[in-house]
Amino acid sequence: MRLAFRLLAAIWVSATIVMGGFAFLSIRSERAQLTEDLDRRAWLLGEGLKEAVEPLIDKGPRARIERIVKRFGTPTRGVAVYDRFAGLIVATPDLAPNLPASLPFVSAALTSGVVQRGFQTFGKQETRYYAVPLASDERPAGALVIFLDASHIQQRFSDVVGSNAIRFLVGASAVSLITLLVVRWSITHPLTRMAEWAKQLRMGNSVPPPGVADAELFGPLATEVTGLATSLAKARAAAEHEALLRLQGQTEWTEERLKHVVTGQLNDRPLFLVSNREPVQHVWRGRQIETLTPASGLVTALDPVMRACGGVWVAHGSGDADREVVDGRGAVRVPAEDPRYTLKRVWLSKEEEDGYYYGFANEGLWPLCHIVHARPIFRPEDWTQYEAVNRKFARAVLEEMSGIEAPVLLIQDYHFALLPRFIREERPDTRIAIFWHIPWPNPEAFGICPWQSELLQGMLGANIVGFHTQFHCNNFLETVDRAIEARIDRERFSVVRGRNTTYVKPFPISVAPGFVDDPPKTTREALLGELGISAEFLGVGVERLDYTKGLPERFRAIGRFLERYPEYRERLTFAQLAAPSRSQIPRYQALADEVEQTVEAINRELQTKHWRPILLLTAQHNHREIWPYYRWADFCMVTSLHDGMNLVAKEFVSVREDDDGVLILSRFTGAARELRDAVLVNPYDVDGMAEAIRTAIEMTPGERRSRMARMRQVVKEHNIYRWAGLLLSDLAGLPVEDLDATGR
Numbered sequence: 001m002r003l004a005f006r007l008l009a010a011i012w013v014s015a016t017i018v019m020g021g022f023a024f025l026s027i028r029s030e031r032a033q034l035t036e037d038l039d040r041r042a043w044l045l046g047e048g049l050k051e052a053v054e055p056l057i058d059k060g061p062r063a064r065i066e067r068i069v070k071r072f073g074t075p076t077r078g079v080a081v082y083d084r085f086a087g088l089i090v091a092t093p094d095l096a097p098n099l100p101a102s103l104p105f106v107s108a109a110l111t112s113g114v115v116q117r118g119f120q121t122f123g124k125q126e127t128r129y130y131a132v133p134l135a136s137d138e139r140p141a142g143a144l145v146i147f148l149d150a151s152h153i154q155q156r157f158s159d160v161v162g163s164n165a166i167r168f169l170v171g172a173s174a175v176s177l178i179t180l181l182v183v184r185w186s187i188t189h190p191l192t193r194m195a196e197w198a199k200q201l202r203m204g205n206s207v208p209p210p211g212v213a214d215a216e217l218f219g220p221l222a223t224e225v226t227g228l229a230t231s232l233a234k235a236r237a238a239a240e241h242e243a244l245l246r247l248q249g250q251t252e253w254t255e256e257r258l259k260h261v262v263t264g265q266l267n268d269r270p271l272f273l274v275s276n277r278e279p280v281q282h283v284w285r286g287r288q289i290e291t292l293t294p295a296s297g298l299v300t301a302l303d304p305v306m307r308a309c310g311g312v313w314v315a316h317g318s319g320d321a322d323r324e325v326v327d328g329r330g331a332v333r334v335p336a337e338d339p340r341y342t343l344k345r346v347w348l349s350k351e352e353e354d355g356y357y358y359g360f361a362n363e364g365l366w367p368l369c370h371i372v373h374a375r376p377i378f379r380p381e382d383w384t385q386y387e388a389v390n391r392k393f394a395r396a397v398l399e400e401m402s403g404i405e406a407p408v409l410l411i412q413d414y415h416f417a418l419l420p421r422f423i424r425e426e427r428p429d430t431r432i433a434i435f436w437h438i439p440w441p442n443p444e445a446f447g448i449c450p451w452q453s454e455l456l457q458g459m460l461g462a463n464i465v466g467f468h469t470q471f472h473c474n475n476f477l478e479t480v481d482r483a484i485e486a487r488i489d490r491e492r493f494s495v496v497r498g499r500n501t502t503y504v505k506p507f508p509i510s511v512a513p514g515f516v517d518d519p520p521k522t523t524r525e526a527l528l529g530e531l532g533i534s535a536e537f538l539g540v541g542v543e544r545l546d547y548t549k550g551l552p553e554r555f556r557a558i559g560r561f562l563e564r565y566p567e568y569r570e571r572l573t574f575a576q577l578a579a580p581s582r583s584q585i586p587r588y589q590a591l592a593d594e595v596e597q598t599v600e601a602i603n604r605e606l607q608t609k610h611w612r613p614i615l616l617l618t619a620q621h622n623h624r625e626i627w628p629y630y631r632w633a634d635f636c637m638v639t640s641l642h643d644g645m646n647l648v649a650k651e652f653v654s655v656r657e658d659d660d661g662v663l664i665l666s667r668f669t670g671a672a673r674e675l676r677d678a679v680l681v682n683p684y685d686v687d688g689m690a691e692a693i694r695t696a697i698e699m700t701p702g703e704r705r706s707r708m709a710r711m712r713q714v715v716k717e718h719n720i721y722r723w724a725g726l727l728l729s730d731l732a733g734l735p736v737e738d739l740d741a742t743g744r
Contacts, residue, residue: 008176015172023164027157034153035128039117042130042146045072045079046115050144053081054134057089057141066090078127078147082106084140095147098123109133109143119150126150253722254513255308261725262309265732269404271311274397274419275412276357278343279303280334281319289321291336293622295544295579297647298412298437300623304512305724307340312400314393316357317345329399346396348389355385357415358584365414367587368449369438370548370642374587378450387418390458394422401427408731411462413437418454421461433464433731435507438644440472443479452483459502460486460495463734466507466727468645468670473504503734507727508674510720511650515623515630519655522628531615535573537697540633542626542648544581545618547591550639550666550683551578552598555614557639557689559602562613564690570611572697574637575629578618630655635662635696638669639683645670649678653715659705662696664689674714677707 049072056065069079073092080091080099086107091099105116109131116131130146262271279299281292293299306313317323317330322345326332330347333339348356359382367374393416401407407427411419411434420432436459446452456479459465467473473493480495481488487496495502528534539558543549558574578595582588599616606613630636636652649663649671665671665678672680681692699707 008179011175011179012172015168015175019164019168019171023160026164027160030156030160031153034156035150038128038148038150039130042117042128042148045077046130046132046144046146049079049146050132050134053144054136054141057081057083057134058136062089076149080145080147081134082110082143082145084110084142086110086143089142095122098125103145105129105131106143106145110140113140122147126154252717253719253725255304255721258305258308258721258725262728265728266309266408269407271306271309271728272314272397272401272407272409273302273306273311273412274314274393274409274416275302276316276361276415278315278317278319278322278345279306279313280343282321282325283319284321289324292319292620295581295620297645300511300647300651301509301720301723302412304720307335308721309724309728310341312342312344314344314346314396314400316353317347323347344396344400346393348392352385352389352392354584355379355382356389358582360386361415362582363585363587364449365417366438366548368446369414369441371439371441371445372548372641374547376448378448383451387454390416390418391422394419394426397423398426401430405429406431408728409433410435410727418458419461421458424461431731431734432462433466433727434459434462435466435509435727436472436476436644437468437509439642440467440475440479442475443482446475446479447483452479456480456484460497460500462502464727464731465502465504467504468506468508469673470506472644473506476504503730505730507723508670508718509645509647509723510715510718511647511654512720513654513716515651515654516627519627519631520624522631524632527628527632531573531575533573533611533615535571537568537572537634538632539572539574539635539637539693540629540652541574541576541578541637541639542621542629542651543577544579545583545588545592545595546581547587548641548643550641551576551591551595553641553683553686554637554639554689555595555598555602557686557693558614559606560686561690561693562606565694568697569606569613570608573611573613573615575615575617575633577621577626577629578616579620580618626651627655631658633661635664635693637664637689637693638666638671639664639681639689640666640669641683643669643671647671649675650715653708653711656708656712659708659712660701661708662699662704663708663711664692664696674718675711677710 049068052068053065056068065081069081069090069092073079073094075094078092078095080095081089082103083089086102088096088099088101099122103120105118105120108114109116110133113133113135115133116129118129120127120129126149128148128150130148132144132146133140134142134144275298277294277296277298279293279302281294282289283292284290293303302313312331317326326345329344331342331344334341334343359377359379363377364379364382365376368376397409397419401409406429408431409423411432414436416434420434423430423432440446449455460480465476467476477488477490477493477495480486485497488494489496489501493504495504524538528538541551541554543551545551555574555576562569562572576599580592583592596616599614603612603614630652633652636648638646638649638652640646643666646666646669649665649669652661652663653675663675663678665675665680666683667680668683672678679692679695681689683689
């Protein structure tokens with residue numbers, strides 16, 4: 001209440017000062033106008049009478065002067081004539097009784113010869129006088145004075161003051177009432193809810209945190225309090241979940257469990273992670289900087305791990321506003337709303353990015369490792385940039401590791417095959433794991449690369465080389481066996497070079513249990529309304545525009561299905577969320593054109609006035625935007641021609657809390673080895689995929705739910721926290737030899 005009283009007092013004082021000032025200026029302006037009007041009237045009358053009276057003041061009969069004066073006198077206007085000694089000669093009858101014997105302004109007019117004007121009270125009446133000197137033979141002969149009633153000016157002043165006072169009272173009262181309501185609903189009510197929430201938590205009741213209050217009003221306090229509420233609610237839920245798992249004798253991995261494992265394994269040392277893709281980008285939108293989450297399975301998987309473990313994530317700073325938000329060493333704490341770890345950005349020139357990323361990594365290694373009939377391109381200048389960028393990242397990582405004893409480093413993917421060796425050469429005490437997110441081909445295929453020996457020696461600088469599947473591990477061991485001098489220990493799945501041992505193990509990556517912490521409230525009807533469709537059956541696909549994802553084949557299968565089963569036309573719509581990717585590479589440009597042309601051809605052949613079979617939504621979509629598609633789709637298609645894992649399949653399953661929906665999954669993905677209840681397809685078999693679509697939409701509700709429930713259990717148990725926990729446990733448990741990667 002004290003706050004309300006202070007606000008009301010401030011409002012009343014401010015209103016008084018402001019309205020009083022405006023009233024004063026208004027009154028002064030109006031008084032000046034009314035006075036000017038009186039003076040104009042007095043001047044007109046005075047100058048006219050002067051010409052008539054002045055010749056008579058000395059010579060004319062006094063009776064003529066009296067007639068002139070009486071003729072122009074009225075109850076609100078008086079006229080008086082004085083002689084050269086300021087003595088009254090004649091005045092209008094209503095005025096004469098109230099005139100004193102002498103008037104100073106008359107004497108002043110005679111003495112100065114200048115018109116005198118001003119206000120004078122006669123008989124309790126405010127009067128405006130106008131005294132004109134009269135002359136005879138250029139000598140003062142007398143004075144003519146016009147008296148005009150000025151009482152209306154005072155009355156106008158009183159009226160203005162009264163009306164402004166009423167306005168002030170009404171306005172201040174209204175503002176006070178509105179202020180009290182605003183204070184009640186914007187401050188008192190939210191604070192009361194926060195206090196009640198804190199009370200409920202103190203009493204041990206599990207209640208959801210209050211909504212975020214107006215951050216502009218409360219400042220950082222509102223956000224911090226709400227963040228604290230969310231953290232406490234999550235911690236309580238996690239603790240209850242852990243207790244339930246212990247009672248049931250289960251060992252599901254959770255964020256809290258991973259934290260405890262990492263704390264015990266790392267002994268409070270930070271976890272270091274390196275990837276090309278950064279977890280968040282900062283980009284300009286007009287004059288504002290926005291935060292974007294890149295469309296990347298790697299980010300989807302590893303961001304929850306870093307949030308749980310903390311540490312330093314080293315990545316390429318690719319956003320056009322990334323430099324604006326970092327500190328002097330190129331680092332920023334993320335996520336901004338609840339910082340959990342440090343993002344260290346490494347800056348690359350255009351030449352470095354073109355050679356290392358677009359060139360060697362994505363025109364060479366990417367098609368080499370994916371069997372999708374795209375010819376890999378290897379250029380010496382690209383290899384030079386690849387090696388140079390790996391060294392640049394090594395320097396950045398070593399800088400961050402400075403002062404940390406026996407650091408733990410997770411290197412991600414094919415962009416950094418040389419990095420383990422570079423780090424090992426400088427910091428042999430580092431425990432290093434490199435995880436290869438894409439497939440590893442057979443030895444004959446990998447032998448195409450002119451620098452296969454250097455890549456393998458670089459990777460063997462790690463203590464652990466991880467893949468999604470045992471099949472890829474076997475291919476890697478075969479490649480090492482054929483390409484370089486090393487002893488393959490197939491019983492322990494390791495590579496021994498001198499006294500240095502590298503273990504090669506499968507770690508199937510996954511997703512966090514919650515795809516979105518606070519899912520949007522979008523209904524199926526709202527989603528269809530946004531898309532402008534009224535489909536009975538909705539299919540969805542979520543991919544980058546990449547030639548490994550089998551998008552043209554997928555669309556042809558949809559077209560074939562609608563040709564074979566025309567009864568589903570105008571009943572089924574497929575929505576494809578496609579994120580542009582690597583558009584500088586000609587093969588990706590060609591794919592984008594092929595995808596667009598394929599969709600246009602199918603739609604042109606089958607669409608009707610109110611229906612199109614395929615909606616191609618080409619844009620970067622964040623998780624909250626994707627969630628409604630996963631949640632309400634009748635089926636999701638993942639038709640990769642070749643994939644290491646493919647997390648879209650697991651994301652779709654993790655969202656389906658209703659245990660409904662069907663996953664159509666390529667058998668050439670790592671996910672197909674775990675999600676065996678999906679409808680598995682050969683993406684090269686268009687007819688087979690068309691039949692899979694029919695199977696999905698005609699599957700009985702009971703079978704859909706039983707299949708989805710089993711897949712959800714797999715994803716729940718084999719989540720990203722389990723992946724990270726097992727990998728870090730294996731890594732931390734290995735002895736670190738004080739040797740470089742070559743075993744010299």
